[in-house]
Amino acid sequence: MKFKILKVPIGILFLGLLLLFACEEPEQPTYDANHPDPNPTGFQPAKIDSLSPGEGFLKDVVQIYGKRFNTEPQFNFVAFGSKVAEVLSASENMLEVRAPNISGETVKVKIGVKGSEFWSNETDFVFFDALSTIDEEILWPMGVAVDDSDNVYIGSAGDEVIYKITPDGTKSQFAAVPVSGAIEFGPGNYLYVCEQGEGKIVRISPDGTTVEDVVTVDSPIDFDWDANGDMYIVSNWIGINRFDTGGGLTQVASIDNGKCLRIFESNLYVSDIWNGVIKKYDITANGLENEEDIYEGDSPLGIEFDAEGTMYFTEAWETSLYTMKPDGTQEVLYEGQLMTPMHYLTFYKKKMYIVYPGWGDVGQTMSAYIGVEQAPNYGRSQ
Numbered sequence: 492m493k494f495k496i497l498k499v500p501i502g503i504l505f506l507g508l509l510l511l512f513a514c515e516e517p518e519q520p521t522y523d524a525n526h527p528d529p530n531p532t533g534f535q536p537a538k539i540d541s542l543s544p545g546e547g548f549l550k551d552v553v554q555i556y557g558k559r560f561n562t563e564p565q566f567n568f569v570a571f572g573s574k575v576a577e578v579l580s581a582s583e584n585m586l587e588v589r590a591p592n593i594s595g596e597t598v599k600v601k602i603g604v605k606g607s608e609f610w611s612n613e614t615d616f617v618f619f620d621a622l623s624t625i626d627e628e629i630l631w632p633m634g635v636a637v638d639d640s641d642n643v644y645i646g647s648a649g650d651e652v653i654y655k656i657t658p659d660g661t662k663s664q665f666a667a668v669p670v671s672g673a674i675e676f677g678p679g680n681y682l683y684v685c686e687q688g689e690g691k692i693v694r695i696s697p698d699g700t701t702v703e704d705v706v707t708v709d710s711p712i713d714f715d716w717d718a719n720g721d722m723y724i725v726s727n728w729i730g731i732n733r734f735d736t737g738g739g740l741t742q743v744a745s746i747d748n749g750k751c752l753r754i755f756e757s758n759l760y761v762s763d764i765w766n767g768v769i770k771k772y773d774i775t776a777n778g779l780e781n782e783e784d785i786y787e788g789d790s791p792l793g794i795e796f797d798a799e800g801t802m803y804f805t806e807a808w809e810t811s812l813y814t815m816k817p818d819g820t821q822e823v824l825y826e827g828q829l830m831t832p833m834h835y836l837t838f839y840k841k842k843m844y845i846v847y848p849g850w851g852d853v854g855q856t857m858s859a860y861i862g863v864e865q866a867p868n869y870g871r872s873q
Contacts, residue, residue, distance in 0.1 A: 534606035535559055537567075539614050542600065546617035549593055549824075550841075550862020552579065555586040557611070559604065566605035571616060572598030592824050594860075595620035621860035622828060625656060625844070632854040634674035635846050636682060637839040644682060645846070645856050646670030653682065653695065665699045673713040673751075673835060677870035678720070685711045692724065706734045715754045716870035717774055725749040725761055731779065743778040746770065750834070755796040755866050762791040764807060769794065786815060793836035795843060796866040803843060803861070807832040812843065812859060825859055838865035 539557040547553065553576070561567050564578040567586055574591035581587075586602070596618050602611040626632070630649030637643050643656045648671050655665040665682075672685025681694040683705065692705045692714060710727040717723065722734040723743075730745040731752065748765040759772045759779060769786040772779035790807040797803070800817040803824075810831050812824040835846035841862055847855045 536609040537611040678873035795838040
């Protein structure tokens, strides 16, 4: 009986609360002709008529023609398989999108638009294989460069030569030098080469017939030029030196384990592998100033930049290519599809050239399509 006596008052209280809440004003907004629903539904789905092109690489710009697209780019959701494309521009009958990071697959493209509860019809897009093996026979490859005719140059620390590989795959010896570090084309179309063991950087004439010293510096491993033509050199266990156009050599920064150095606009970037950071400096008349750690990871190694200011970098012991945009957002390219470690990078046109050194054994050099132009090489323009 006690249970029944308690139950009745509780039930009455519960009913009273329901009546109280029912009498309150509803919080849902009211829509009318003067106050339209900002997110209406019931619209017809978009329709895809064609893609132009219907095949290509990641990052390529693709036009999608059809009907009932939203004229605001952000209100169109364009799926390429399981990934989303960036919508660059939009009209009722055409969307311009940047293809997402997919390689070697045929995927279904479909579109969702704001206001419709249904997907559009689907159509195929073929992604070309964006990875290519250039060489896997060179002994201890160190450094890679590309000339204006798309010939690829790879240094061999084991053979002490630079090999030249033409676009059709023909390989020949370009020059005999004890390469040990980065190589890159610079002023006068000369090929500049690090010789760590010899403590200098040399340059090879465009025809490969002459080799001459450029600068004597301890343990050079990588270098780049600024817009004024000054060369910046990172040396193992020492730091960064500036070799100016007047022939002066000055140490401008100390860094424990610098491995790769790149210049973009008025900033210098360098990877410090064992401290796990990528550093950024302002290039000034007085040297390098305002040191800043812009990335912290396990063991960043290679660095490159595209024309839009996106930084591409590798992590030793990882098999992916990483990116960081100027606003700090990051993305992974070719996740798990590359090599480890990837020490030397060269960005030319829309391809990244990557070297796995092999550490005294046969290594590998490959290319990965990026889809965006590389940043200017100030040395090439001198």
